[in-house]
Amino acid sequence: MTAYAKLTTLDQPGEIACEFNPSTVKVTKSATWHTHPSRHSKAHPRPQFVGTGPQSLTANLLFNAFDRNGRPAATPVPVAVQQLLDWTKPTQISQEAGNSTPPKVMFSWGSLIMIGFLSHVEVDYLLFGDDGVPLRATATVAIQSIPQPTPGTNPTSGGISGRRSAQATQGDSLASIAQREYGDAGLWRAIAIANDIDDPGRVPPGTRLLLPPRAQAVALSAVGGDPR
Template sequence: MARKPGASLVKARLVIMEPPADVGAKPGAKLATVAFQFNPRTLALSKSVEWRRQPSRMAGQASLPEFVGSGPRTLGVEVFLDATATHDNSVETGVEKLMVACVPTKKSIGSKKPASPWVRFEWGTAKSVSFDGVLSSLSVDYSLFDVDGRPLRATCSLSIEEAGVDTPRQNPTSGSHEARRAHRVVAGDSLPQLAWREYGDPGAWRAIAEANGIDDPLALVPGGELLLPGIDDADPETGGAPMTTSYRREVDR
């Protein structure tokens, strides 16, 4: 597609940032910006979705899949470096800039929480491929060398895995990640599914049932509101089930 008259060519870049100081926080200060020498010819964007399915004993039938959760976006991009097109003696300097995103930062090591930097691919107004993530893999193919062995051309393949997460909703009176929150029931919801998504343990569905006074875990009313209790609400005498017993079944019209 031809460029619009008067439009200037926008170069892609990789922003390298200090990793978050705490879980769920935003990335820290910018460490470096690696401008692409040439814009990529292709971008590979993927996203996974996890479903769980229990085997069915009924011949000719398959059990209904149960939604577990969405996986992170993954962006695959190639960075082409060519020292023959510049006054550089080698492409190794450019490769080393990318390698920085693969090792723990000095600040994270100093705080005794070693972590590699977070990165974000940026290219003009593109939104679907621009997200906070971590470099999950980096491979370099050198394809041209000087007479003394210095690499003059390289293709760097990067895989960026989305790392940003939504900030958990909290009780206004508490800053704890264990605070209660509400969930609006949708068709297909089940207590084991919600327990897996909220606590990482489908067997914790009894805590949600107890907190909401539910006798039949299969009888969830779409549009109703469930209270998803936090760990702090658990009653040790009832095996971890919270003591609150309120379940609002009103459906918004």
């Protein structure tokens, strides 16, 4: 079965599925080194490490609603383009809190996963219908990585290193536990997958729940899968 690339927001609902996988994906990361001149040194002075820049990913995405033999596009071209443009704006929650931050997005394609924010979106409309509605477009997107918190290390017996556990209290839901443990209620799905829970609305008090590391929880909540 072919795996298709997708863009998903992690702190608000939203997903764009790519019907045509990008032909190339560029990943870059910079490092800064400084070399101090030495007048009397016979050998070239050794560079001193200063720091690294954020990792970034660039991909060209194709959106097409033309000549599909009657099959509708997974995401209409105007909708997909507008979604990308909207993801370059601060989230409403962060604006209301007075601390404007961009939506966190995840680009996933097989084992290639990048979590960050959209730093650049450039769209070329290639084809229009008789009514002026775009039928085909390419979008060049650049994602700059956001550092992920280092997960705790308190593995349960027989579990995977880095996993923790939490005990549900009266009135807890998976969302409230995710908010308390990860600082993000949207990661409840990862807890449900890790513990084979079908009804995430309420959890019996005293239930001991396995908590995947945060980076893994982000990936699981966005794309689903078996954490084991």
